[in-house]
Amino acid sequence: PNRQLAVAAYSVLSILAVHPAAARAVAHGSPCPIRSFVPRTPHEWHYFVQLAANLAVHCPESHHMLLTAVEPVLSQVQDTVVDDPLMGSVVLFLANLARNPAFAPTMRASGIGELLLSLAQRQDTSEIRRSVAESVFVYVHG
Secondary structure, eight states, rough: OHHHHHHHHHHHHHHTSHHHHHHHHHHHHHHHHTTTTTOOOOOHHHHHHHHHHHHHHOOOOGGHHHHHHHHHHHHHHSSOOOOHHHHHHHHHHHHHHHHHHHHHHHHHHTTTHHHHHHHHOOTTTTTHHHHHHHHHHHHHHH
16 A cells, blocks of 8 residues: 555656756655655556656756666666556656756766667667657767
8 A cells, every 4th residue: 555655646746846846846855755765566667767757857966866766677678578658757767867968977877878779779669769769879978
């Protein structure tokens, strides 16, 4: 029951985090929801990464913390077939991080470029996600 409530909370917070003030309140709240819940299932990861993607737009100072929180799912996405909502959240998250040119070196050092190429080359990646992954790769690698 607590996990279901957490997923519902992440869903609501992700909708609120579209607005700059709400995103900053979520990212800088105590305790920060990104740091206080560890997703276990693809469904949980989807909402967790969706929230991180929305926070990344308005809180560039939180990019390191967000990337660290989402890193466990990045290798999962690269190595296994995942459902489309999770894949979409991951690609959106990486795209939002890439909007910050100062963060590109960190993304390169974290192997994000290789992940993006992997996603773009996979057969189970939809055409739109493939296109976004390729575009984000260009942002990350200049």
